[in-house]
Amino acid sequence: ADAAFTLESAEGIKKTILHGGTGDIPRFIAGTKVTFHFRTQLCDDERTVIDDSKAVGTPMEVVLGNMFKLDIWETLLASMRIGEVAEFWCDTIHTGVYPLVSKSMRRIAEGKDPVEWQVHTCGMANMFAYHSLGYDDLDQLMKEPQPLYFVLELLRVQQPSEYSRESWALSDEERLKVVPVLHGQGNKLFKQGHYQEATQKYKEALICIKNVQTKEKAWDVPWLKLEKMANTLTLNYCQCLLRMEEYYEVIEHMTDIVNQHPGMAKAYYLRGKAHKEVWNEAEARQDFTKVLDLDPGMKKAVKKELAVLGMRMEEKNQEDKNKYKGIWPPPPAPPPGTPPSRRARSPGTT
Template sequence: MAASDENVGVSKQIIYGGKGECPKFEKNTKVTFHFRTISPSDSTNEETVIDDSRTMGCGPFELLYGRGFKLAIWERIVQTMKVSEVARFTCKKELVRYYVLVSKSLRDVAKQNRGEKVEPLSSHRCGAALLGCHGHQSTGYEDLDHLQEHSSDLVFEIELLSVENEGSYEKGIWSMNSDEKRDLIPKLKEQGNELYKNGQYLEAAAKYGTAIGCIEILESFEAPGSDPEKALYQMKEPLLLNYAQCKLHLGEYSNAIKQTTTVLRRSPNNVKALFRRGKAYALSLKAREAKVDLEKVVQLDSSLSQSVTKLLHDLDIEQKKQDKDDRALLQGKGFFK
């Protein structure tokens, strides 16, 4: 690609020259790079940064070359670069129509990394539907919705970090196919279980979280309520419960509540989910919510009554202590004479 070649819809501006020669790109070569996606200058001469991989929360982008990545223009532009090179590529809108899909996927991954819930599209999940073949659907991100409704040229500022030949790197989830993801899930669960047994709750949570992420990527290709989607959820439910248990040990009660609530939406009588959410509520001193969950636990499984009684007793003690502390604080401020 020439420094400027409007005939192919792309112009390139080198900001910082790279090292050596351009690498050889073969199928399954892993290309790692940071990127900034920019909306070109408008009438006010101001550029708008849409995404920046350094701040998104999912790390530098890893592209497996020659695997039919949906945003094909990225394969085309990185093969013109040297390692450590930084360059800006202005691309015609016809070449970047799938960027909305890529950006949504990356933002969703970043949300999952933060323990936040990602809502799937309400109906058609294919790229064509998202891009408007059946009418525009919300991506869940206002700026991406605007971009899919008002397509425009985009600028990609790329810093090429590394180029690795197949066999010299460990595959990341993003680059795995569906079968590879399915094979990885039970391995991650087993690794998480071992870490949990050793009291390594943070590391165990990371394994469970990665497995959940794999399943949610697979779920995104299945219709809600279909047999394949139900089968995937059955794999995900124990992972959500294990993840919640780790979060309880780590004192991250709101996250434990979030994961168990996800389970209870599908399985309202799941005793483990009710008990763990009730415990998280109790440790958060949310007495009313804790009692609702824990009383239901005893109704469903009377063998847990002793554990529930202890939790509620401890909650009552902590609640009284908190009330006493609050009263002392208010008295000190002159609320009670």
């Protein structure tokens, strides 16, 4: 039978079970991944639908304890069984940030900012930064907050150990623990020649580091430690790009590093290799010279690269000569008896 009651853990909520679920209420702990459908309705006579995940065709996923902007949903879901469908009336104190969450979810459905709604920011603070959310119905809700109905259908509950969490679903501590694992996986893939797969591991590790680093004060010791880790991963990432012949991207990434850290010999070395591959002789020589200034221990590697560069440039110059050879027609033969001073000269001769 349908049951209506107020959740004990929160005021301003009334729950009505529309379809009973099965089994006991699952364990809902930090890190639990919850998959569910939702429908949001106004409390008017028509029960006007604002959002409906079934209409979009994709259920919602939330990782508990990951600072999802509409934290009241965590409370609602924690009262449900698998397969249960329930309607929750929520007072204005719980629905003030819904317009922001709705905007993010609509953008996800449109293929934009796929993890925007997981950003670790305070929804209420962000509300004041917006003049318009880009949707008339949400702008109206933001101006005049009101109670809402949420109809939720709980599809699946996965404990932290039961699924592979993406980097956005990790805490800062977990992110730092997973970095060396991803780094090692990337190195292994690189040695096996799987460069594309290796870049994905390095990129994921870099995202983890940068997410944590943004919370540190720039150039302080914790920030610098993370920066060193990030630079090492970027160097590895660019080693893959060199093998994949993505030379201009290597030049771009290494230039970013040397601008911030002008003492990194390996960054100049990789940029020099990339310049060499795209025939930028002067830039390559300049970078290799800088490497020798910063790290004389790399003399053997640099000498080898310079030798290859010299050989390549000789070949290119010879190719150019052959290419342009005969571009000017030979001068016509002078008529018999023409004095030497009046003979035709080749173009470009004096």
